[in-house]
Amino acid sequence: MISRFAYFKPHNINEAVxxxxxxxxxxxxxxxxxLMILLRRNIINAEHIxxxxxxxxxxxFSFVDGAGLTIxxxxxxNRIVDSEVVKxxxxxxxxxxxxLASFQLRNRATVVGNICNASPGADLPPALLVYDAxxxxxxxQGTRQVPLHxxxxxxxxxxxxxxxxxxxxHLPDPGEGDKSIYLRQARxxxxxxxxxxxxxRVRPDGKVAIGISAVAPTPKRLFALEDMINERxxxxxxxxxxxxxxxxxxxxxxxxxxxAQYRLLxxxxxxxxxxxxxxxxxx
Amino acid sequence: MDNEKDCSMYTEHIDSGKRKVTLxxxxxxxxxxxxxxxxxxxxxxxxxxxxLFGTKEACGxxxxxxxxxxxxxxxxxxxxxxxVEAEGAQITTVEGLSKNGKLSILQEEFVSQDALxxxxxxxxxxxxxxxxxxxxxxxxxxxxxxxxxxxxCRCTGYIPILQAVKRTAERERKELGR
Numbered sequence: 001m002i003s004r005f006a007y008f009k010p011h012n013i014n015e016a017v018x019x020x021x022x023x024x025x026x027x028x029x030x031x032x033x034x035l036m037i038l039l040r041r042n043i044i045n046a047e048h049i050x051x052x053x054x055x056x057x058x059x060x061f062s063f064v065d066g067a068g069l070t071i072x073x074x075x076x077x078n079r080i081v082d083s084e085v086v087k088x089x090x091x092x093x094x095x096x097x098x099x100l101a102s103f104q105l106r107n108r109a110t111v112v113g114n115i116c117n118a119s120p121g122a123d124l125p126p127a128l129l130v131y132d133a134x135x136x137x138x139x140x141q142g143t144r145q146v147p148l149h150x151x152x153x154x155x156x157x158x159x160x161x162x163x164x165x166x167x168x169x170h171l172p173d174p175g176e177g178d179k180s181i182y183l184r185q186a187r188x189x190x191x192x193x194x195x196x197x198x199x200x201r202v203r204p205d206g207k208v209a210i211g212i213s214a215v216a217p218t219p220k221r222l223f224a225l226e227d228m229i230n231e232r233x234x235x236x237x238x239x240x241x242x243x244x245x246x247x248x249x250x251x252x253x254x255x256x257x258x259x260a261q262y263r264l265l266x267x268x269x270x271x272x273x274x275x276x277x278x279x280x281x282x283x
Numbered sequence: 284m285d286n287e288k289d290c291s292m293y294t295e296h297i298d299s300g301k302r303k304v305t306l307x308x309x310x311x312x313x314x315x316x317x318x319x320x321x322x323x324x325x326x327x328x329x330x331x332x333x334x335l336f337g338t339k340e341a342c343g344x345x346x347x348x349x350x351x352x353x354x355x356x357x358x359x360x361x362x363x364x365x366x367v368e369a370e371g372a373q374i375t376t377v378e379g380l381s382k383n384g385k386l387s388i389l390q391e392e393f394v395s396q397d398a399l400x401x402x403x404x405x406x407x408x409x410x411x412x413x414x415x416x417x418x419x420x421x422x423x424x425x426x427x428x429x430x431x432x433x434x435x436c437r438c439t440g441y442i443p444i445l446q447a448v449k450r451t452a453e454r455e456r457k458e459l460g461r
Contacts, residue, residue, distance in 0.1 A: 002322040002324070003322065004320065004321075004322050005321060005322055006321065007304060007321035007365070007367050009367075029365075029368075032363055032364060032365065032368070033345055033363055036324075036344075036345070036362075036363035036364075036365075037344050037345070037363065039322075040343060040344065040363075049321070049365075051367075051368065053368070078357075101345075101433075102345075102346075102348070102432055102433025103358065103411070103429060103430045103431075103432060103433050104345070104348060104351055104358050104359055104360045104411065104433040104434075105345055105360065105433060107357040107358060107359050108345075108359050108360075108363070108364065191346070191432055191433060
């Protein structure tokens, strides 16, 4: 049985923020696919649950040419899987979304929840990172925007302060001719957490972006590795070099899903496979 | 002014928070109004309060799909949804499939294909399938497998289940003009 708590469903962001600031043991509920497990296992002791699905801003799911895509905090992962605009403009995000958990969970799990849970092995952050996603936060001091690569501070830790909630995540319009891919390796084909997940993107000008999860305390953008490729220019040779150099940029651990050694090798393979696919030179 | 108004509302919520919340929803076409504890899951609400024992609990963490129901048109695992989240919702459980004591085509085909042995996972499979066919009356094998991948069966194996779903889709298109 889950311990007893008060349930509050605010109708506007100010109500939500003030309640969360006032009540110490309060937790935000959106899809609940992570929170309910923590409650059930008594990992967290919640006295207050704040259900943000009634906040109109969290339902936003819109794409504006030139401006980009905004995904509100109540938007579930299957919306991303089914979205034609995401398939066309942000293929790596579509693929990452389709790979996440099971169909039923994707009907509840939210995109923003996958960020806020801050699991090192989360599937969506690598794809969001390569699109320079920005997290829109509301809090007692007003609103602020944080680039996703600065949002994670450790295992299950983020920059969110008491009273703050993520209202939405925004991805700039990648424009025409942008390509991306998300590849993951897991123990089995169905419903399993990724041992490694790699998002690769090639911009219209040929510059690459790389996002990776499950190989460090947080999902990461590999900026230094991107610079190495971009300075030399993207080619089969630089992809090969990047595949050799990637181990200098990640710090995988051994756990139930994989050994550190396997993660190092798999990261290299998935990076090379992804970039080669994007430049039309299948490995 | 606004602050004052807001604070009074919080007090009201906090005071009443750990007490029961009045909940209304539609379950299998029937309106339901009950007082529930905020920490009750939708699964336990259906089983313990409404005595709808068709929906099963196994893992209790959204992994196995035994507790799958249809919530506002979507297949969800009811063990990780709070009952209070379903305020105003339209819910279908396995009890809502048969009409006037007659099994639905979907149930008939699970029987005809021997798509169950112990039957514990079956309500979940039926509800995932129902939600799929309501949106997509003619799914491909890949689409069926994807949608059912969150439902685990430990005795029958998945081939008879896949066969039952395909036959259901075929019969529903023919007999119900879907």
